[in-house]
Amino acid sequence: MKLAIGVDDTDSRKGMCTTYVAALLAERLRRLGEVYELRLVRLNPNIPWKTRGNGAVAILAEVEDVDAALELAVRTVEELAETGEEGTDPGIVACEASRSERLRRFYDRALHGVVSLEEAERIAELERCWTHRLKTGRGVIGALAAIGAELSAHTYELIAYRRRENWSKPRQVESASVVEMDRATKHDTFNNLDPETGRVLITPRSPCPVLYGIRAWRREVLERAMRMVRAGEAIERYAVFKTNQGTDAHLMEKDMAAVEPFTSVIVKGRVAAEPRTIRGGHVIFTIEDGEAALDCAAYEPTGSFRGVVRMLRKGDVVRAFGGVRERRRLTINLEKLEILELAEQWVHANPLCPCCGRSMESAGKDKGYRCRSCGERADSKIRRRVERSLAKGLYCVPPRAMRHLTRPCAA
Numbered sequence: 356m357k358l359a360i361g362v363d364d365t366d367s368r369k370g371m372c373t374t375y376v377a378a379l380l381a382e383r384l385r386r387l388g389e390v391y392e393l394r395l396v397r398l399n400p401n402i403p404w405k406t407r408g409n410g411a412v413a414i415l416a417e418v419e420d421v422d423a424a425l426e427l428a429v430r431t432v433e434e435l436a437e438t439g440e441e442g443t444d445p446g447i448v449a450c451e452a453s454r455s456e457r458l459r460r461f462y463d464r465a466l467h468g469v470v471s472l473e474e475a476e477r478i479a480e481l482e483r484c485w486t487h488r489l490k491t492g493r494g495v496i497g498a499l500a501a502i503g504a505e506l507s508a509h510t511y512e513l514i515a516y517r518r519r520e521n522w523s524k525p526r527q528v529e530s531a532s533v534v535e536m537d538r539a540t541k542h543d544t545f546n547n548l549d550p551e552t553g554r555v556l557i558t559p560r561s562p563c564p565v566l567y568g569i570r571a572w573r574r575e576v577l578e579r580a581m582r583m584v585r586a587g588e589a590i591e592r593y594a595v596f597k598t599n600q601g602t603d604a605h606l607m608e609k610d611m612a613a614v615e616p617f618t619s620v621i622v623k624g625r626v627a628a629e630p631r632t633i634r635g636g637h638v639i640f641t642i643e644d645g646e647a648a649l650d651c652a653a654y655e656p657t658g659s660f661r662g663v664v665r666m667l668r669k670g671d672v673v674r675a676f677g678g679v680r681e682r683r684r685l686t687i688n689l690e691k692l693e694i695l696e697l698a699e700q701w702v703h704a705n706p707l708c709p710c711c712g713r714s715m716e717s718a719g720k721d722k723g724y725r726c727r728s729c730g731e732r733a734d735s736k737i738r739r740r741v742e743r744s745l746a747k748g749l750y751c752v753p754p755r756a757m758r759h760l761t762r763p764c765a766a
């Protein structure tokens with residue numbers, strides 16, 4: 356039978372990673388049959404109770420002995436999950452791996468909105484899925500969504516894991532080798548490095564079993580890329596996941612008035628006033644469309660992206676991309692910004708001499724303007740158009756501040 360097993364919520368801020376549980380479980384399932392896909396599915400990035408990147412996993416396998424497969428899944432999750440930590444509430448779901456519209460719609464809702472555990476359980480029951488909960492079992496939500504995920508647009512991630520004795524130690528990955536790997540595979544891999552700071556992005560910062568993860572548009576390049584990365588510690592195992600990372604799957608085009616908190620949106624609007632920089636270096640501006648208004652924020656970690664935002668002027672037309680938070684008013688936490696129209700900017704300046712073309716000087720209070728060399732005169736200031744230094748186009752936050760789901764601008 357073709358079986359899909361979804362798992363979620365096994366990790367805490369102190370350790371573990373649900374992808375590691377999947378990698379180990381996949382190896383164990385291979386003793387019972389064939390594992391033909393590992394999925395890493397990122398769900399709504401605006402969920403407040405996520406540990407980090409709101410990732411859930413699914414394993415697709417062809418097995419004869421379903422009971423043995425489910426037993427392995429429970430044993431592996433019980434062995435590895437951080438159930439001693441508050442907020443770690445693992446869930447396992449297993450269904451026959453067939454395309455179901457209802458499951459696909461559930462994935463959509465878990466990607467774009469907030470769903471309840473009751474809803475997940477009801478759908479699991481309707482779909483005749485088997486579920487297993489540890490503690491509150493909230494992970495059933497992510498596990499079911501991972502099974503339902505439609506990855507028509509997808510990328511891949513190879514995740515290399517560390518030996519247990521190294522889990523809490525600093526990671527030994529040679530930066531120069533990541534630079535070389537990035538250069539050699541640059542059309543096929545993404546977000547290996549942050550160009551602005553040179554920071555290596557393939558290594559996480561949490562005390563989890565992941566040594567590094569290489570993201571790619573094409574699966575074929577990943578093993579070659581892995582061989583290029585030099586690590587000063589042993590790789591215990593690795594696994595390649597099919598994912599929705601880097602696909603913009605979370606973003607939905609919305610009218611401004613229909614924007615809701617905890618969703619990720621693309622909204623078109625006109626800049627209502629000059630951007631302002633607030634304490635902490637965050638840059639905020641407001642957009643409006645005649646019916647509603649929204650704040651957009653480029654936070655301090657978005658680095659040079661804030662420079663683009665600061666150059667916006669009242670009247671510019673933009674598309675804002677990002678997750679919605681409720682601050683003073685609804686605020687889009689910007690992931691990208693597309694500048695569609697630039698408003699004309701005018702200044703009042705001294706008139707130009709019709710003879711020599713130079714700027715005239717004031718001839719004294721209420722006496723108009725005069726050219727010092729030619730003696731030409733003029734009564735008043737002129738309005739001059741200012742060239743905008745900002746170009747139309749799409750701008751992204753730098754990779755170090757990018758969400759897993761965001762498609763990089765250069766792609």
Ligand code: ATP
Nearest residue numbers: 364405406407408409410465469470493494496497
């Ligand atoms: P990591 O990425 O390191 O695996 P995480 O950020 O994925 O960690 P989890 O520990 O998986 O965080 O916690 C997320 C929890 O939120 C899970 O229990 C999952 O079932 C639940 N969840 C995911 N998406 C939604 C959603 N759209 N609505 C409600 N709950 C959700």
